[in-house]
Amino acid sequence: MTSPVRKTKKLGLIERPTLSEALAESLAGIAAKYKGGSAQNQRDRIMETLMTVGAVTTIEIRKHLDVLAPAPRILELRRMGKRIATHWVKQATDSGKVHRVALYVLEA
Numbered sequence: 335m336t337s338p339v340r341k342t343k344k345l346g347l348i349e350r351p352t353l354s355e356a357l358a359e360s361l362a363g364i365a366a367k368y369k370g371g372s373a374q375n376q377r378d379r380i381m382e383t384l385m386t387v388g389a390v391t392t393i394e395i396r397k398h399l400d401v402l403a404p405a406p407r408i409l410e411l412r413r414m415g416k417r418i419a420t421h422w423v424k425q426a427t428d429s430g431k432v433h434r435v436a437l438y439v440l441e442a
Contacts, residue, residue, distance in 0.1 A: 361398035
């Protein structure tokens with residue numbers, strides 16, 4: 335599997351490319367598996383994505399997993415003992431605007 339991020343010289347941030355169509359479909363399948371807006375379903379969607387893909391950004395979580403506030407869910411998962419690292423990356427939204435967002439990575 336290729337690296338999900340690229341290091342950029344400016345500000346030392348990492349640039350995250352847009353998701354491939356296949357990966358977007360995979361995330362849609364995960365979202366469909368854990369329907370509903372409960373905190374538990376949202377945590378389940380995030381954890382399955384991290385276990386399947388290894389890393390996911392705030393924008394990807396919001397867009398593909400339908401979790402509007404990922405940070406609280408990540409904090410809850412960490413409090414449950416999950417080892418999730420945060421890296422800061424640059425990623426464009428659908429409108430093309432580039433933002434500095436969290437890239438959550440499941441650690442072994």
